[in-house]
Amino acid sequence: RAWGWRIPFALxxxxxxxxxWLRRQLDETSKHETRALKEAGSLKGLWRNRKAFLMVLGFTAAGSLCFYTFTTYMQKYLVNxxxxxxxxxxGIMTVALCVFMLVQPLFGALSDKIGRRTSMLCFGALATLFTVPILSALQNVTSPYAAFALVMCAxxxxxxxxxxxxxxxAEMFPAQVRALGVGLSYAVANALFGGSAEYVALSLKSVGMESSFFWYVTAMAVLAFLVSLMLHRKGKGLRL
Structure with a gap:
């Protein structure tokens, strides 16, 4: 329908x-509290938190690669x-992504119960164990329902x-370098790993090495698991 394109904008x-409304209900860290610190927002301040930066870089690289593999690239994978x-x-991806969106609050609530570290360990371990089996099974799937089930598992x-x-x-960094630490690590990891997922996958497929991409994603999942082992069991209790 001619008016259909307006629906997403209305939503x-x-x-x-x-x-x-939600943003207005949240407490904001005092600007005076953070800006009064000498190293606020500086690379020097970030250097003092380099361990946190490298950890965020590590699990963001793995997380964004897995995310882009099973979302933006997956439609092309099912076709090609x-x-x-x-x-x-x-159609499969539209329904799968809608369900994916709806379960985010449930997994967030689960994390509140079991802890961030446990959630990240579950991600790293399960992605390590099941990335290759899921992508391999999708190579030969014929039923749309089976494909949907496999994509949803991922x-x-x-x-x-x-x-x-x-x-x-956000919990990994103190307030004075939080924006820089999160923003820079996120941008670098997404640009190098998440954003390149489709290019790497298609390049390997073009030279007859498509399965190598499966193992590449798996290797990054192993990295996420190892980095997650270094997370604090109960968090740092930072005031956000």
Missing amino acids: GAVLAVVAL TAGMHANVAS LLIVSFYTSISGILK
Whole structure:
């Protein structure tokens, strides 16, 4: 329908109002409290927190790679590798991503119960164990329902990361370098790993080494697991 394109914008407008209301209910760290510190927002201050920076860089690299693999690249994978019709693949991904969106609060609530560290360990361990089996099974899948089930399994694993990634990264840094630490590590990791996922996957496929991409994602999941082992069991208790 000619008016269909307006629906996402209308929903976005409604959600923007909700987001604004939620934002106004949150406490903000005092500007005076952070800016009074000599190293606030500086690279020197970030250097003092280099361990946190490298940890965030590590699990963001793995998390963003897994996220982009099973979201933006997956539609092309279903078409180019599984041989599905583009409309069928798009339908599968549309429904899967809607469910993925809806389960984020549930996984966030679960993290509040079991802890950030446990959630990240679940993500790293499950992604390590199941990335290759899921992608391999999708190569030969013929049923759209089976494909949907496999994609959802992958997205549920990724949800252990995506549901808490923002708050976890913020908790890693003190207030005076939080914006710089989170922003820089996130940008670098996404640019190098998440953003390049599709390019790497298609490049390996073009030279007959598609399965190598599966192991690349798995190796990064191992990195996420190892970095997660270094997280504090109960968090730092930072005032956000």
